Amino acid sequence: MGTLRFRPAVLLCMLPAFVLYGLFFVVPFARTVFNSLYEWNGMDEGVFVGLANYTELARDALFRTGFLRVGLWAALAVVLKVGAALLLANLLRDKLRFGRFFEGAFFVPVVISSAAISLLFTLLYDPDIGPLNVMLRTVGLGSLTRAWLGNTDTALLAVIAVPIWHTIGYFFVILLAAMRNIPRELYEAARIDGAGARVTFTHITVPLLVPVLQVCCVLAITAALKSFDYVFLMTRGGPGTATEVPVTTMYKTIFVNLQLGYGTAMATVIFLVALLATLIVRRVARA
Amino acid sequence: MTGYGTTRRAMLLGAMTMGLPMAASAAPPPPPAQKMNLRFGTNYAGVHPMAKVVRGLLDDFMKDYPTISISVEETPGNDHQTKIKLDASSDRLPDLFNYWRLDPGFGLDQIARAGKLADLTAWTQGDTDFKGLFDSYAWQTATLDGKVYGVPIIMFYVVFLANKAVFERAGVALPTDWASLLSSVKALSAKGELPWAISIGNDSQGGRIYNYVVNRMVGNPRAMRMHAGLEPINVPEMVTAARHLRELVVGHIPADAISINNDAVYAKYVNAGRGALIMDGAWVTPTIKPEVQSSLAVLNFPLIPGGAQTEQNIERDLTSLWYCSAKSMRDDAKRPYIQELVKRLSSRTAEKRYVEDANQMSPALGLEVNESRIGRVALQAQTLALSVPANKWIPSVMKPAQRSKFEPLLGEFLSGNHEPDAFVARLATIFGT
């Protein structure tokens, strides 16, 4: 809270942001919730159907399975992304020789767009030229080669691996900054008490990072729920429906099938799930 | 059905009389004094054989009408459907665009019924330039609820091709009937050759094979009713069809068949001389390299013993039509030029170029074409296509939401993921019987 006395000019300062935010966030958000009560193809007059879209959604196996996939994605993201970032940050907490190089290298992918990364991995997973298959063939494991994105057994994990790879560096930087903010005296004291690296890590570093780790978990989970680019650009939800997630299903429902009412109901559910996940993580971290 | 095969001479006479300028034919409008821009939406883009020809016709138009500029909005392949649907829902359809038929499967019927498409009934029936240009079947296909919405462009039929070089390399004979087709596919696989150069993603060549096998087993009219939800689909004949389909396809396709698109199949397999069998829409023959074309044989898809179809049929229909936005055609300033452009793009001159330069099959009557320019494969395939009755494309009766469930399911099945009876049971949940 500031200290200056309120005056009309303050309203003037806030006006542009309010107009922008009201028009391009509040209005579309309200319309999303409102339209989810209609059956509407975007061209004719919509028909009010109450909660029918939601009851239909509850029975929509594709949409439900999509949430299971995102659940797996979020779980893997939390474990691998946060886990790897925590480990790497811990290794680089104290300045090492070449430490700056590693810090710089790990963060590189984060500044690249998910569209470019998705295309890059489409090539990396390619059954003919992809290094993954080439290496497998080289070491005589040719029988393990496959079209990683084209195989129903591997496609989902292959897709999930990409955003995890893409953003480990982001979490690494967040955690590294937080670790370096931990007072050095704590570590000194621990060393004097004879604590080893493992004990200092579990008894000092991790407990003090809980608030930041909580932020990382929320970010990892909501990112999984919101991610559209990777799936859409690498597999379009295929093969079959093996990588279909709620946002891609919503996109197709609205923009391909023109079921705007049903699609906005999906959008509303995605929002509610994201909200719920955020609240749960906060509650768990507090306990 | 129509064509320029057997009835060419008679048609040509008709064309000569009708080609003469008559009083009722509207004279081309003079160029507008004001600058005008027309939006043209198309998926004739990239490697599509129609792209160059249509661009040429547009350029000719702009030369004759220097004050008119045409902005071409290209969206490749089936993304064109998404684009047009979005444009319709935001009331900004291009002035003129090509699109599939008005069947539910393509979603244009909803757009027409919402009043977004121009009703061309009075114009196409009154303007003598259209008289005798297409037969009544073509106009029927352009009609929904008694109103004509489209002007025909090109026909579609399915070609079934064999690369003889691959068969020879494997020492396998070209298939002549159902049993030999099945055995040749297995023999090719055993020799390390790729039997099918196909994609099995959404709306892919895999779907074409599904159509054929299902039609052969239950007959095309019944297949259409089943997929429209008018007749039970979970029946023993369909399970048999699924079993045949599995035997014919599963394990005999590229490893990445489900993740590559139809065009990529040509670059990666067909034009690289890999893949013994090709099944696809006829528009693709021009994209096959000449050296591969020279070793291609045109095949009949064999009848299946015990199936409902006992004589040869081919999947064939009008596939592309010109449509105009209702809003643009209400605009008195624009209308004459859109009409002139449509006329030029569907004239015999244009249709002749679609046949000769893009190797397409034309629905226009009375075309005189130079057969040597069509190419051997396309010509043989067209001759074959016109010699037998036509099957309709099964997905055309599906609603968009059903299609978006059906296609991934088929992809999974062709990857070997479901048992035939389980697959048919899942079809039943999609099509509601």
Next chain:
Amino acid sequence: MKASRGIVYLVLCGHAVLTLFPFAWVLSNSFRDSDAILTSMRLWPEHFSTRNFANLLEATNIPRAFANSVSITAVSLALLLATAVPLAFAIARFRFKFAEYVYIFFALAVLVPGVSVLPMTFRLFNDLGLLGTKFGICLVYATEQLPVSVFLLVSFMRAIPHELDEAALIDGCGIADLFLRVIVPLSRNGIVTVVILAFVAIWNDYLTALVLLPDQENRTLSVALAYAKDEYRVDYGMMSAAIVFAITPMLVLYFVLKDRITTGMAAGAVKG
């Protein structure tokens, strides 16, 4: 101790290779043609051919898309600063009852995935006649970045000693002078952080541009790149060149502004 140090370096090098290898591989392929790429895997091309890049510049609309991305991002950032900085100033420096509510009101959007609002933003664009315009999307980009930017700016501005306000006003400064001459210069670091964060987010966006810029001539780099995937699917050299073309500007920027970007993004995550 020696051994453990060895393990540390092993892990670090392993992760560095995992991170950098894909870039090296695609860079190498961008100088090779499809046949060579299909024949062998190389991190150093047999010879450097710039044909893919020449092709990319001449025959595709990717250069145009690059220009679109530059102008759209610039306008969006200007719009963002014009709205976020005054708002943060109001919240951070003035005492009024509903300041807290204003804060919460803007926090709402952080909880709503942008994806779920986008379809109705599309309808709104249509109703406002913004669809088909090139810069309409900037309004949405600025809106999307507004909440996080405001939080960051408020936290930066709150750190400025309050005595400065009083002193400035006593010296006869108006509110506008206080804002432009005192607060904005003193929150320079915050503004730079906000600009970097928003730049990375806007430049890298795909979905919003895919939906709100339907016209070919307005496509941004990410969208044009995705279309290139369909067009050059089997031309591996061209695909690689397109990817390299798209990522190089960001890499250069990153190497120039490395510390600012990393600390900015870390701060943005935690404070936002």
